[in-house]
Amino acid sequence: MNNEEGKSLVAAIEDPNTGRPLGDGVRGVVIRDRRAAVDIRLSYPAAGWKDELAGLVSDRLRAGGEVDEVTVDVDWQIPQHAVQGGLDPIEGVRNVIAVASGKGGVGKSTVSANLALALAAEGATVGVLDADIYGPSQPRMLGLEGGPKTTDNRRILPMRAHGLQVMSIGVLVDTDQAMIWRGPMATQALQQMVSETLWEGLDYLVIDLPPGTGDIQLTLAQRIPVAGAVTVTTPQQVAVDDVRRAVAMFNKVKVPVLGVIENMSTHICSNCGHEDPVFGRGGGERIAREAGVPNLGQLPLESEVGRTTDRGTPIVVAEPDHPAAIRFREIARRVAGRLSTQSRESKVRMPKIRITD
Structure with a gap:
């Protein structure tokens, strides 16, 4: 699994808080030596959910048997929306x-x-x-x-x-x-x-x-x-x-x-x-x-x-x-x-x- 394949896999995860896939919120996935590092930035606050999200991402990447360790960094930046x-x-x-x-x-x-x-x-x-x-x-x-x-x-x-x-x-x-x-x-x-x-x-x-x-x-x-x-x-x-x-x-x-x-x-x-x-x-x-x-x-x-x-x-x-x-x-x-x-x-x-x- 290369970086782009890993990113596509994570980006397809459904976010229950938005009703949509994570998509562009996945800023990057780096896979090397059976280890993966994932960077996710949400557009809403999620302190009570980020650990569960990290678990979902880890499970998804390890499911194929090509990755053993996954590190997931989740943060958020709240934008100003149109009125x-x-x-x-x-x-x-x-x-x-x-x-x-x-x-x-x-x-x-x-x-x-x-x-x-x-x-x-x-x-x-x-x-x-x-x-x-x-x-x-x-x-x-x-x-x-x-x-x-x-x-x-x-x-x-x-x-x-x-x-x-x-x-x-x-x-x-x-x-x-x-x-x-x-x-x-x-x-x-x-x-x-x-x-x-x-x-x-x-x-x-x-x-x-x-x-x-x-x-x-x-x-x-x-x-x-x-x-x-x-x-x-x-x-x-x-x-x-x-x-x-x-x-x-x-x-x-x-x-x-x-x-x-x-x-x-x-x-x-x-x-x-x-x-x-x-x-x-x-x-x-x-x-x-x-x-x-x-x-x-x-x-x-x-x-x-x-x-x-x-x-x-x-x-x-x-x-x-x-x-x-x-x-x-x-x-x-x-x-x-x-x-x-x-x-x-x-x-x-x-x-x-x-x-x-």
């Missing part, structure tokens, strides 16, 4: 991922917080923008206290929580203050939080959208550069119907829908471990099939997930070895992997020129 409508990327942010749901009560904010933390655990630099102006949840879920600081030129410094950069209307107003705002005021607040926050070197900004397809969602879809969207549903038919509308909205504004996450797919008894589909079966798979998008994964109705977010330390950081935390990591890799297959940003970002005395 809808030719919008300019946000300063300090490579990619925006919107997390949406057609209705409330499906656990979208919990999924958003844990998804962001899972992406960070996989090796990315991540931020969270809580876009639910009327009912912000992220300050409590991520354990934020106090308010943000500002720079001399009135830029807002994002708050920090568990390694994430975070911004929410909930840290800009009093906790008990009711946001009695009409739509234009709410959408302006969203735009200001996006543009006036000094994000620093984010690979992904996860935006936790309010439920539905109203003013906030349309503002995000039309004015904020979104690389991809994820929809959250439960198995219930009523939730699936609403997700269908959310997917249709993103399709109309040319935002790629990366897939569907089915939350509360089953209830796991904390006493005996029995798993029961209390909300029915197959909702996520059905809407994914109908919409032609991937089913990114299923999450159980797990009491510890709720308790940890209430304490401000979501399960991905509170109990990283918990089965639910591991499942969030798997879903995060699929979200990032699917995004990595989208078109790259081709705009040349011109430097800003400042004239000072």
Whole structure:
């Protein structure tokens, strides 16, 4: 087996996180004296999967009996992906991922917080923008206290929580203050939080959208550069119907829908471990099939997930070895992997020129 044959063999391995072969991600294969060295660069973070990938590559090369030892180097470089409508990327942010749901009560904010933390655990630099102006949840879920600081030129410094950069209307107003705002005021607040926050070197900004397809969602879809969207549903038919509308909205504004996450797919008894589909079966798979998008994964109705977010330390950081935390990591890799297959940003970002005395 020569180098080119080895490279073709490795490049044909199916990547479950992208749904495609490794392809050009295999930068080189060198085979000499029955030893092989493989260099792979992924376009998404994969700290929790790189060892398994290395094992797959090693098994594939040794299967023919011509190679005895295989050394595999896996790293990643996260590119900036194209956005809808030719919008300019946000300063300090490579990619925006919107997390949406057609209705409330499906656990979208919990999924958003844990998804962001899972992406960070996989090796990315991540931020969270809580876009639910009327009912912000992220300050409590991520354990934020106090308010943000500002720079001399009135830029807002994002708050920090568990390694994430975070911004929410909930840290800009009093906790008990009711946001009695009409739509234009709410959408302006969203735009200001996006543009006036000094994000620093984010690979992904996860935006936790309010439920539905109203003013906030349309503002995000039309004015904020979104690389991809994820929809959250439960198995219930009523939730699936609403997700269908959310997917249709993103399709109309040319935002790629990366897939569907089915939350509360089953209830796991904390006493005996029995798993029961209390909300029915197959909702996520059905809407994914109908919409032609991937089913990114299923999450159980797990009491510890709720308790940890209430304490401000979501399960991905509170109990990283918990089965639910591991499942969030798997879903995060699929979200990032699917995004990595989208078109790259081709705009040349011109430097800003400042004239000072």
